[in-house]
Amino acid sequence: MVTTGLGPRRSAVLRLLVVAVALAGALIGGLGGAAPASAHAALTGSTPAQGSVVDHAPEQVALTFSEGVAMGDDSIRVLDPQGKRVDRGKLRNLCSDSVVKYGAGLPPGLGDGTYTVSWQAVSADSHPVSGAFTFSVGAPSKTSAAVSQQQAGGGLVGALYGVARYLAYAGFVLLVGGSAFVLACRPAASLVRSVQRLVVQGWALLTGTTVAMLLLRTPYTGSGDLADVFDLAGLQQVLVTKPGAALIARLLLLAAAALFVAVLFGTYARLQEPAKDTDDGEQDADGAGEAVEDPAERARRHRDLTFGLAGGGVVVGTGLAATWALAEHASTGLQSAVAMPVDVLHLLAVATWLGGLTALLVSLYWGPPVERAAVRRFSRIAFGSVLVLVATGVYQSWRQVGSWRALTDTAYGRLLLLKVGLVVVLVGLAWVSRRWTGRLTEARAAGDRSSAVQEGRAPADEETEGVGDARADEDREAEKAAVGAPATAGAASGPDGTPDRAADRTPDEAPDPARAAQLARQQAALRTARVKRERDGDPERLGLRRSVLAEASVAAVLLVVTTVLTATEPARTEEAVKATSGGRSTAANQPQVLTLPFDTGGPGGKGTARLDLDPGRSGSANALRLRISDASGKAVDVPEVKVSFTQKSRKIGPLPVVPKHVGKGHWRADGVQLPVPGQWQLSLLVRTSDIDQVTEFKNVKIG
Template sequence: MRRRDVGGQRDGGRVGRAATLLGTVVLLILFGSAGSAFAHAALKGADPVDGTVLKKAPAAITLTFTESVGLLDDSFRVLDPENRRVHIGEPQHAGGRSETARVTLPDDMGTGTFTVGWRVVSADSHPVSGALTFSIGKPSATTAVIPTQAAGDTASATLYDIARYFAYGGLALLLGTMVFSLVTGVEAARGLLLTGWWTLLASTIALLLLRGPYERGGGPAAAFDPSVLAETATSRPGVTLLVRLVLLAGAAFFPVRAGGRWWKAGGGLLTLALAGTWAAAEHASAGVQVPVAMVSAVLHLLAMAAWLGGLAALLTALYRAPEELPASAVTRFSRLALTAVTVLVATGVYQSWRGLGSLDALATTSYGRLLVAKLVAVLLLLAAATYSRRWTARLAAPVERRADVRERVLEPVGAAADAEVSGTDTSAGTGTDTSAGTGTGTGSDSGAETGTGTETGSDTATETGPQSGPLPPTAGGDPGAYRRGLRRSVLAEAIVAIVVLVITTLLTGTQPGRAATEAAASAAEAARPMASTTVIPFDVGTPGGHGKIQIELTPGRVGENSVQAVIFGPDGGLATVPELRLTFTLEKQDIGPLDAKLADRGGYWTSDTLNLPLPGTWTMKATVRTTDIDQITVSRTVRIE
């Protein structure tokens, strides 16, 4: 008995040290990553384009995103060159399209560089913010500074993300412990059920309070602002959190030990609804194949909770009351864990495809790199689970052999029994099995029984007569040793499981690879030169009648474009001509010729009225007249995006 206590203390010390180290690492991961504002919707385009120079104030600012976004009361902040706020209209969706954000501007904005800070909420409930500038007339020497609130308060974001981590952990403990208790019938880990319920309840309340400051980028003090709370309660994320609180209240009064068809149906619906509050406000609620994605997300979350939470319950039972944990219970949980892993793999593959969009995103996006890290962690978890299954099989084997011994011991005694066992028992090895119950054979790991009169295991004992005492000792090894081995493997499994849970939570707060790739493509498109310059040589066939036309098209894209053109004479200097006409034709679409309507500005030819309606390769024709009778038409193609 003393040896068992010392071993338990030694194992307990190891658990304490491992838990302390793991807690430190997890906290470092949490605090190191929680401050990063991961956005799930990305800015796809802006009108006016960031950095553009306009001749007059635009009527509105329109932003286009990669997915649907929600608008806030102060989604836009426009500052003039002197850092004064410009009075603007109410934020709205352009043309009713949910992936856009639009705000009207006043006509009398003045000139200079204006700074726009914007903040919206993506369809999967994460705030997205940014800034852009545009100039009217010409850029000013100074520009405004975006207020801190527009960029987001890091304290609110950090606290909100930490609450999300605890919510996932609480769900895993609550559902996992419940499933473990139902499957195994073991009560030793029942305390984790209350821990999970209280953790999930407290984290949900924290998320509800912090939701408003998190969305608006304000400080944590705004969490108790009645107007902010009222607005949060009517938003989709707020509604899902309120539903979660109602479900938790129902779970508090749900009988744990009841049975029957209605009890199972009610518990199943309660569990599905609880998991659905995550799916309705996370990645699954936006993007492609939303109905399928939400079903997949619910199954993924339930499988995660059953496996990881069940591991915590199993580990607790192994340390608190190992003797009360029968091998059959461990075997049943092992089968459940295998089913959960199968569901996790199937749903994980689908969610990875949906979130990534392409294999390149594995290496080029944060989402892809986190996904690779999760895959490695899951493989390590499966390796640890393999060892746990081996220890479970070894623990179960002696139980089967003890059951076989019980059957032999309880054979009837008397003359009939003596007659039955008077011969040699060849199935058990070599030796005689008497009706008096004197067992013969030596136990081994392989289960074969050989010997001549004693049963050897971790201890020695002789059983005689009917089964009136405890079961005979293990015939293939020490159950205590097997339990200690199982404790170590399950502890390793639980440690890796916590890492998997942390990475999973990080993934839910990271922009999916599909959206990140689309945003990167949009950024590259926006970074392209905002003007195309074409030089066309000409020669009218008269002395001094040749030169070059330089035509600059800004921005060189679909829509409104401005044109500037100059003519260089034979000596390379600027030349003046009586007339320069410019037309554009999109032959494949049978559009044009569209006249640019150039106006002479003292040798500089300009136009602000050219509208190119479609992308494609346009033919640009320039007609140059050098005298009253000498002219020529030359052409070049120009690509319009």
């Protein structure tokens, strides 16, 4: 049995790549798992407000968002305390030029109690968002409707969709970057065949993940049930949305890409091979002389085909990149008309750099020896790609972050810092690889050297021929020893330097197929071992292999961070939501609700006061609502109520508030101004008779 010597090296490479993929998977699980909770279109307000108590049932429930969303008739659901849906089931579009607002109508005559509003939408950047809040009519009830705690886009469906998005980016990188490597770097024909497998795998990966994402859109943006993957009605609804249209366009472009790949690795690859010279008397198998193509005509065809493939490749690659730009972050928000072409350039630069890097890695470890000229061409292309990445990345960062503080105060900003750090590491490794490229020497085997002579790429000197004869003798000795033949110097040999067993057979003796197959396998193993020895014997090439492997490992992690970043709410949006809600999150944007039991000491003097201060912020015109109930919880009138606010730390107040009686047991005061945030003391006076009254105090924090 012949040992090739590739096992330990390949095992080490695979271990390093497995570590990179494992780290990538951990990032997908750790970072991507939190992605659905990061809304892209954030809820900035609602009417009625979250947690508020209104005197009468409203005519409708209205929601305001930070950016455009797609909603349907079932996107806003209002449930009564028993969980029964009570809205009219028809979405109301209340949007204006500067406000994104949708509503759901409510029927008249709704009873008192706590109502639950459950909503779900799809952001303009294709990601689903959802939430729920409650409001009360008259007084809160003891029960309220239960809603699902799972965020839209979460669970198993969300995880599968996230993995598919990552693999789609990877397929795009392999397809576009590998093709660009072949066209721009012009590697040898033997290396083109190795890159062909990589490009075809990238095409298949991108096609498969695009189909998977198209099927997963229905449960991803809806119920979250994996069984809805086969819901044809849901798929029809997906196809008319912007993300669905982008995925369909991607599939059509991939059909064109299949034709491009076929021509690139068919006609173009054949033109890359050296022309075969034939003697005047040479004939083909049919006895006819083989026509020799004119070199000038061959060069013209190669030039025209290169130009056509380059133009077609740019069109197809740009179109594929645009399917992301038109449906994700770049399509919404600030300067979208500029952001979309910039995003396309960014994606193309990433694919050219990382895809070419992967092609180089494959050739350095598993393919034929890569030429120095091809490596140097890729080094220049990678440098240009990095410049494009820096320019487009700076613009995207400014557009999505908006402020220096947001880099550390938001999840998007922290992920962006992590991405920048990985890019810096990757550029440092690329600089090391560039140094190895400058020191790279061509270490060709005798067979490769002979092929280069035949192709007109290298001179045939006596020293090279001597080396080839010595190695051919070495291979013949090993092959003969393997099959048990005597290693005689005068044994006949075939054209490739291997023993010709036909010389030892009589004309009537048939060749042994098993022995011929065994000999062929041993010859292939010996050739592979020789290439391995030559490859590892060049220290410059070995150093380049290691640095490129390190680059590829960092690039795998970088691609994961980029995928998660595109699924995270932009920092500028998050900061805008915080500013709208007075520095608090949307979930906390609710009125201050205070409950104060009291006992005036007289007959029927026990009861409870419920006070709502909406929105409960300083510098705003707050609305104060007060409800007085007796010991049984029924609303009752009392002769007098007074409210005041005091901030002792700054010696402000008491600031009196005189609420107006608006109904049995209900009082209201509008325009309540609290000048500064902080801890305030609320004072409530309740008088139940001419002589029975009490004053209760409660601390309330005002934002």
